[in-house]
Amino acid sequence: MTTAEMNSESASQPHAISAKDALRAHGMSREHGHNSTSIAAVRAEHGWNELQEGPPYPWWKRLLGQFQDVVILMLFCAAIISGALNEWSDSLAIIAIVILNGLIGFFQEERAQQALAALRKISRPQAKVIRDGALTTVPAMELVPGDVIEIEAGDDIPADARLLTAFNLGVQEAALTGESVPTAKDSEAILAADASLGDRRNMVYLGTIVACGKGRALVTAIGMRTELGRIAGFLKQVEPEPTPLQLRLAELGKTLVALCLGIVFVVFLLQWFRQGKFLEAFLTSVGLAVAAVPEGLPAVVTVALALGLQRMVRRNALVRKLPSVETLGSVTVICSDKTGTLTRNEMTVQEIVTGDGGFHVTGSGYAPRGNFLRHSSDTSSDADTLLAPAKEIALRRVLLIGGWCNNARLQPPESAEQSWSVVGDPTEGALIVVFAKAGLGGELSTPRVIHEIPFDSTRKHMTMFLDSREEGTVIFAKGAPEVLLALCQQEWVGARAVPLTPERREFWSQANAELASQALRVLAMASRPAQSGEPHSDLESDLIFAGLVGMIDPPRDEARAAIATCRAAGIRPVMITGDHPATAFAIARSLQLTSDESAVIAGPQLETMSDDELRERVLHTAVYARATAEHKIRIVKAWQSRGDIVAMTGDGVNDAPAVQAANIGIAMGIAGTDVTKAAADMVLTDDNFASIVSAVEEGRGIYDNIRKVLQYLLACNFGELLLMFFASLFGWPSPLLTIQLLWINLVTDGIPALALTLEPTETDVMQRPPRPANEPILSRHLGLAIIAQGFLVGSTSLIAFAISRYYFGDSLEQARAVTFCVLVYNELLRSLSARSDIKTVFELGWFGNPWLLVTVVICVLLQAAVALTPGVRGWFEMPPHDTRHWVMIAVLALVPITLVELTKIALAFKHGRNRKVRLKE
Known part of the structure; x- marks a missing residue:
């Protein structure tokens, strides 16, 4: 068998070979992916990554449909009778006007169909793919075999693919296999060539959803060649269902x-x-x-x-479900996330606190330019000391944890007109930027990820098991300060790990509160040495606390005006965030959302309330801090129980239930997962609160x-x-x-x-009260x-x-x-x-x-x-x-x-x- 034949056979049975062999069969590198110059040639051979739809309804049938009404048929009969009685002028005039009227109706419907088709084109799913060595986002239909894609919790799988890496990865495959629970995936597995679809744990398939974890995969089949494509012939193009408004108008018409x-x-x-x-x-x-x-x-x-x-769409709001259009006019409450929606989503690290003291970082945005200043221990002096961060042991450790326990990437500008940007989560992007400011950016390629436990809104932290030449085998973790403090029994002071006493725990809690009171989002860092064969279940035990990082995401100027517009329109704006209450209140006050600190409720306080108590309290609450996905659902239902029409934003997979429960579910188009977008009625293409208000307008x-x-x-x-x-x-x-x-x-x-x-x-229109939802x-x-x-x-x-x-x-x-x-x-x-x-x-x-x-x-x-x-x-x-x-x-x-x-x-x-x-x- 020739090498080409072996590669073809390997590519056709990717679950039966190793990840390295799969890459070799496609001539790909895990880190580089396709060259941009090779995409066109591959697409010419394999086509676009899309399922074929049923044949379109012929235009001539749609045109004839304009003349099937009983009254129109009666007119044709009348024209024939007029002609039979030699009233030819009447007969021809009737026929001419009926045909002209039918043509106008036909073109009206064609215009509507074209507009809806344009909306469907805009709403096509996206995929994260590595090309030319850089992570980028492209429409899923542009994927080709050999592409290296990244997937994480909440993503729709955009094509059939062989896993290259998998960290706690579980995929909901019920759409293909009927299995009701997520399937655990293993990128290292090599299976028999005749393994059934449900047993291929080293593969992911188009039409399935990532339930948890993350991974990287090699695209092996697209479009009609995927497993879903094999049954696409049984699928019929389904006409869109009429909206409740259209149904009511149809009944009124009858x-x-x-x-x-x-x-x-x-x-x-x-x-x-x-x-x-x-x-x-x-x-x-x-x-x-x-x-x-x-x-x-x-x-x-x-x-x-x-x-x-x-x-x-031109105002950055893509409506996925037509019924939501009429509901928008009745919205009385908008529950919005803070980060990226009410703020700019350009996190910048400003303060770092370690066991050796506090540090201030200058510079803003994603450009890796700025200095590190040690806060003066002399309270009578405002002078801070300029320092080299790489020489500060405690500071360097915090920066390494933030830079290595991270999935974001910093991208330099490609031209003078562009600026530095971040691919990935903005919070992680801020840590990458401060890492680069310290001159440590060259070390980012050093560690090898052995295992990762991804962040989610319930755990509120993430952990990475790394192997590096300089640090050896280490465990790095970052997350909410109160969560990581609970996982630590020691803290780093310089190069030594010392016991974390109750007094020091109180110190760190107060430091966290002080940073939060400055409207900073605070993350804690922890680490410890590890053994190469250490069980993954033990990775988050006995961590050593390293310090706090305070970053700021400045409020959007347009959000402040949008909040004022909401109030004029009789709509109640509410902020829900996972941040510390002090941070949340500081941002809310700057946005003029509230000036009353008692209008802030933290998650633990909310958990002590009964549903009846919460129902009464929502009227007096403008901000929810340290809120989880479960809290969001309770808040939505509390407002709805009062007869209000609620719009709710969300981005993570855990937000999907609350987004679905709301009268108007709103997903973030940039930061939102595919699951949340699928559950939402509307997607914001710019993740901006002002766009929600524009959509209501x-x-x-x-x-x-x-x-x-x-x-x-x-x-x-x-x-x-x-x-x-x-x-x-x-x-x-x-x-x-x-x-x-x-x-x-x-x-x-x-x-x-x-x-x-x-x-x-x-x-x-935004100076009127919302329209009653039950108004005919x-x-x-x-x-x-x-x-x-x-x-x-x-x-x-x-x-x-x-x-x-x-x-x-x-x-x-x-x-x-x-x-x-x-x-x-x-x-x-x-x-x-x-x-x-x-x-x-x-x-x-x-x-x-x-x-x-x-x-x-x-x-x-x-x-x-x-x-x-x-x-x-x-x-x-x-x-x-x-x-x-x-x-x-x-x-x-x-x-x-x-x-x-x-x-x-x-x-x-x-x-x-x-x-x-x-x-x-």
């Missing part, structure tokens, strides 16, 4: 259709019996049914949701726009029904022909309604507005018909032509006032929504063309208007919008709102 068709049927009977013309009454009634039924509402709502979600705006569209469409349709119903009731001939009704439906419903979805969020989409206020505005539209159009027909003595065709123009211009102008229930068009600005303005102008010109163009007039049976007709059309068309705008002003003065009307050109 009710409105039944109501409208009932009225249409009455109009048909009245017209038929009183006029005696069955075909004319039938055609008119069918046209009225098309005009009265808001068939475009579902498509417009989908467009509103999709475009609104894209606006959210956009969510309120989206909901407002949907209500505006609903109000506009239903008021138009109600006005048309009133016009036809009362005309029939009075025994008058039909004020509008079928072709005219269809044209009205075309130019006044779908197009302006779609433009209304692009209305910018109103400036005062068609509220009492909205219903009354629809009736009132529909009455204005219908009555002015009816008055136009009456004046023309019975006062001016015009012909029936002339009266219909006048009514036709009045109704179209009524509805088009009223779309401008539909932009707000409160503000006038002058306050909003004529160009506040340029899309709507352009749409209205175009539709007005189209209607004018219909009324003025001789050839087109014949299709709509419209004689020319004289001056008195145009004056009447202009006056009556302005009546509804004028009365609506005057009502807004009157209500504003009644409620005492200070208004400054801005006239904009």
Whole structure:
């Protein structure tokens, strides 16, 4: 067998060979990974790392779907009957408008699908991969065989891979094997070639989730060649489920259709019996049914949701679950993590305390530039002494623990425009930076990791078993001071380990509190010599305390403004952190979250409270310190028990239950694990609290726009029904022909309604209280507005018909032509006032929504063309208007919008709102 054949065989059975052989088969190095120049060639051979979806629904079927409605089919029948009776102009006009209306609906739905597809593309999972010797993050679909990836608790496995290292690694494989408990992994195992999938403990597979620990693995299969890909042929592309809002609108639509068709049927009977013309009454009634039924509402709502979600993406909030859009407008409490969300997530070490004294570190950010100063022991002097940290035994030990018990990497800038950056956890990044400031960065490659017990929010510390040339075999640990102090019986003083007496424990506790009171996050360091064969279960026993490191993560400037915005919007901001209470309070005070120290509760204090006590206490608590994942769930449920709508942020895998329990679960896009992102309704791409507030603002705006569209469409349709119903009731001939009704439906419903979805969020939307969660989409206020505005539209159009027909003595065709123009211009102008229930068009600005303005102008010109163009007039049976007709059309068309705008002003003065009307050109 040739070498190439052996490599191919090894690559096809990676679980049956060692990790070294697997790397050799792919020509890879564990530390270097692929060269960036080789990726394209490998991808050309293996393709993209994605599962094939089912065939897309053909566009022509989606187009035909626009003409499957019962009313549309009735119109086609009506067109055929008209043609059979030699009414070819009516027949062709009906067919042309129906087809045009269907095309508009088709393109509306296509626009919505494209917007949703763009969102899905943005939300693709990421993978941590080593390329060109550096750890980087790429979309999972860009992985290729031979890539070296890193995985840790909470990550989705992005491809099938052979483990190279594994530290306490457990993977939840139920999706593939049905095993209910996580499978322990072992990178050193070499298994039989015929080992079953569930027994391959040296492999990880696409579609599974890391339950605990961490590891490094070599990608062996991607896409359809993975184990999950083998069964992908059985998977069907699933259409997205409609949101509760869409379902409620669908139910509302069914009710409105039944109501409208009932009225249409009455109009048909009245017209038929009183006029005696069955075909004319039938055609008119069918046209009225098309005009009265808001068939475009579902498509417009989908467009509103999709475009609104894209606006959210531009403001760094990616919504994963559409129902959360409507929930955002009802949020009353936002529970936020501190680190990276309310702060900058650029940790910088400032203070170090050892058994030999205290030290101050200068410099900020991730650039490894700064000095080390020993604090003066003379309390009367402020002068600190500059020193060389490598020569200070106790200080050097603390720096080594922070630099070696670490998984972050410091990356230099690649150009003058870039700055130093950290790949990994910012807290660990701060320790790497101070390690480099001390000139110890070259020693980072020295130790070999024998075993690692990763950090998690329950243990609050991490431990590494290392082998180094200089230090020998050692155990390094870092974590919460109170946790590590409990694991230590000795402390380092210089090069000696001395007993950790009660007095010294008190000293360290006070030092921790003092650092925390300066808004510093404090980590403790501990270590001890170890034996090379020491059991992993004993690694965290008999540790020797080395010192404390205080670092600061400065508050975000925008977070302070966002907190003020929350309060103005009736939303309660709450900070939850694992930091010391003093640190948490200092940050909260700087953010103006609270100035009352009694508004801070620590985790141990919370554990002593019953659920009823916590339910009462949450009203008076702004900050939770030393909080665990379990505490977060209790806090969420306590608020929910009071009827509040809660948004909760999280990043770690242990935060996923609380994120899922919240009404709006929010995952961190940068620091968040895949499990938390999967459980969340929304992902912040910048991990910034201000982006949460922006998302709430956009969510309120989206909901407002949907209500505006609903109000506009239903008021138009109600006005048309009133016009036809009362005309029939009075025994008058039909004020509008079928072709005219269809044209009205075309130019006044779908197009302006779609433009209304692009209305910018109103400036005062975050100065209103949250919307009640149980408020119906068609509220009492909205219903009354629809009736009132529909009455204005219908009555002015009816008055136009009456004046023309019975006062001016015009012909029936002339009266219909006048009514036709009045109704179209009524509805088009009223779309401008539909932009707000409160503000006038002058306050909003004529160009506040340029899309709507352009749409209205175009539709007005189209209607004018219909009324003025001789050839087109014949299709709509419209004689020319004289001056008195145009004056009447202009006056009556302005009546509804004028009365609506005057009502807004009157209500504003009644409620005492200070208004400054801005006239904009």
